[in-house]
Structure formats: structure tokens, C-alpha cells
Amino acid sequence: MTAAGPARTAALLMWLRPLGYGLVAAFILFDVGVRLLGSGLRLSGWLLFAAAAVMVCAEAWRVFLVRRAHRGPDPEPVEVAPPVAGRWRALNGPADGAPSHGTRAYGQAYAIDITADPEDRPGPAFGWWPPVRRNGDFPAFGEPVLAVADATVVRVRDGRRDHLSRNSWPALPLFFAEAFVRDAAGPAFLLGNHLVLDLGDGTYALYAHLMRGSLTVREGERVRAGQTVARVGNTGNSTEPHLHFQLMSTADPFTARGLPFRWRGIGVPADGETFTA
Template sequence: MNRRVRTAALVGRLRPGLYGLVVLLVLVDTAVDLLDSTAGPAAGVPGGVLLAAAVLALSAEALRWYLGREGHRGPEPAPTEVAPPVTGRWHALNSPADKVPSHGTRAYGQAYAIDIVHEPEDRPRPAFGWWPLVRRNGDFPAFGEPVLAVADATVVRARDGRRDHLSRNSYPALLPFFAEASARDLAGPGAIVGNHLVLDLGDGTYALYAHLKRGSITVREGERVRAGQVVARVGNTGNSTEPHLHFQLMDAADLHTARGLPFTWRGVGVPGNGETFTA
């Protein structure tokens, strides 16, 4: 691991603590003012300390952006062919077939990530609109759908303790969703991807499945899996507006240091934004 990658990983792990320190200092300062209004400004947290903490947190943010930009220069790698992670009729969103990085960022190995939602012909997916504000996950056909290993692989990470939250697929829910997303980003990649699974496909290639259903992962770390094996089920955890599968290939299992790798699904290719496909 080179110095840039080590530095990026360190900065990524320090971010939650730095922002947490700023929030803690502000809360302490506010509490002192409320509890003892006669003590005067000097009794609270010194302004210089607050400023220093804020500058440190913002500097870490700028350094993280710079390291991420510098670390992804050069030609795009060739795609790796793997089997589709689902079966049936699905719809693609945020696809690398239309732009890279597909999700607007290369952080957490997401450069070539794709989101897919289940679109069976006999059960329409709820439309995005004004009402209802939120929906239960069972209203979406993707929720609980099986997720498959895309190749023979070894499980290197399995996390499924986070709860599945209600959907955010309405216009009024977007503003709180974006605020929530910012908080999740500060908390680190685990809060973004929610329940997730990482498979080691060999040759320095790893597959990430994100937003999985709580308690649905059927494999353990260190276990070998076969292509096509059911390894989990689609959920709605982490930074997700509705039940869907987020899939990506990357060059490391650690999301703090991973760089995205392009993929192509055998028999499907890379479906573009808005494209419906059958696997």
C-alpha cells in the first residue's frame, strides 16, 4: 500500500472523530451558557479552540478530496466479466454506462457502482411522487429478493446488523434524506453502505453488495461461495431511498482505500440509466 493510500485511509478514519469533536465542543459551550448565564463567555470553550477544531476538520475534508482526485488519474482499467448478482427483471439506476463516477464520487470504491431495482411485470414498483411521504419496504418488489454470488469467491466481510428503514422516495422526503446522507458520510462508509457483503473474487478484485436486508446474509467471513449461490437478500439499509441493490467491483476490501473497477455482467453487459434488463 503506497503512502497516498495509507494517508487517505488515515484521513477517512479520522473524519468522524474530528467532526464529532467540533460538535462536542459546541454542545459543551452551549451547555455552559445555559446552565450558568452569569459566568460570562470566558467560562465556556475558548473561541480559539473551537476555531482550531473546525479548521482541522475542514482541512481533513480538503485533504481527502485531494487524495481521492490524485489517486484516480490515468487510463480507465478494462472491465471484469462476472455473473449478474440477481435473477429476473430489473431496472438500472446510477449506471457507469452513462457516466463515471456513476454516483458522482469515487469515494469508497464507487466509481463504477450501479443501483438496480426489481421491476417484475406482474407487480409495479411504487412511483416517486408527493404522497405518501414514506412507504413500508414490503411495498417494493425488490425487498427480500435473493442476491447471488457473481463468481466463485471467498467472503471477506459480512455485516447485517443495521435495521431496514422506511423509504424516502417522495419529494418532501428528499431534503431530510440529503441531510441524513451528509451525516452518514461523516460517520464513515459503514453508515453509507448499510448492511453489506464483500467477496474476494481473486486477482485483486472484490465485489461489494450494499443496502442488504437485516439478518439476511447467509454466509460467514472466510467461507467459500460458488457463483450463483444465494448469499443475502435485498434490503433498505444505509444511504438508500428505497429497497435496491448497490453493486460494485473494487481493488481492495477496505472501503477507505478501495478504488472502483469496471464490470460487465455475463449475458447482460452494463445496463444504462433507466434500462430494464432480465438476468
């Protein structure tokens, strides 16, 4: 497969997957609706079967592409500067094993989530009440996000709203339902507002769940290590304001292989570990 092959395949899959899921959902809702209304109108079972076949084939194709991208031994970790400053806590990181987020899809094999943990302002704990909170209740919201190396900006996606938190037991069902819909719709819906930097030598850094309107760089722009490029938000598939960070082999997470990282002076913090950058 040529270099352009995976990109064309990814573009086709990102069109087929939501189409298949959308058609199946629409046909089922239509059938339920006409039955509740007592109408004699019915959809052919072949239509539902065809839509389901598109969905299943697209999923199988995606699994094949993910496995193909991750063939061979794991590469050596790439050392970069930390993407934040101050006191933070790590979650869902690769120090305790990969894939850190339970999947290698979207280049997430060695991804990490981090949330601000200042000593003078602890964040709200996960619990039963209140079901949702405003983002300002979390110390990570609005914190600067930094370039981890001298790099070129290759992707900027902004405009998605910062939603309320989902860090409670009552909100978890909503979060999982949203996650299913976002995954079916494609990586942009999972990542929310995000940024990709080209670090050179086939290494790309992705920052996800960024605050709407906070991205300060444009595609094609050169940035310096330590430069503020955005702020932490709560967009996309996120339970609370935090930064999702990963390195990957291409600028497109749909076709990327996840790459291991080390933060200079810190290493790779374990789940629940507090670190200072």
C-alpha cells in the same frame, strides 16, 4: 507508500473525520445552548477552530487518497455474472458516464443501483404522499442477492436496521441530512449492511444496503457463482430497497479504486433501462 500505508492512513482518517465533525457540532450546539440559557459560560474560539481544522485536514487528505487511487488510464471492464435474477431496472449506473454516483470516493466510480421491476407488481412511484413507506411495499425488498463469480468472502457487515423509505419529496431533506451524517461517520454507515467478495486478480465485488439478518455467508468462506449470499434491504444511505453493486481494487472501499464491470449476457444497463437476468 507501501501496501500497508494506505490501510493505516484509511484507519486514521476513519477515526479523524467523525471526530472532527463531532467536535464541531458539539461545540456549536454547546455555544447555542448556553446563549439561549443566558449563561456567561463560553467556549474558547480556539477549540472550535482546532476541531474545524481537524475536519478540513481529514477531508483534504481523503480527496488526495481518492485521486491517488485513480491515477492512470481506466482499466478494462471485468465480466462477471449478474448479482440478481429476474426483471430489474438500473439507476445511477456507469453506462451514461463515470463517476456514476457523482464521486469516485469509496470505490464508487462505476457503481450501479438496481431495483426489482416485475411486470405484475410495479413499485411505488416517487411523489408527495405518503412521505415514507414500509419496505414490504417495494418488490425489491427481500429478493435474493447472488455471488457474481466463484469467490472468497472477505467482509461481512450485518446488524443495521432496515429503515422506512425516503422516496418522496417531503422525505428528501431528511435523506440528505442523514447522508451528511453517514458520510462523516464513514463508509460502513453509508453502505449499511454489506458484503465484499474477493474475485481474484485484484478484483473485489461489493454489495450494499442488504437486509438485516439476511447474509448467509461468513468471512473466509468460499462461494460459487449464482449462490445466494444475502437479500436486498434498505439499510444505510438508501431511499428505498435496492441493491448497490460495484467492483473495486481492494477490499476496503475507503482506499479502493472503482473498476468497470460487465454483466454476462446483459452488459451495462443504462439509467432507467429494464433488464432480465
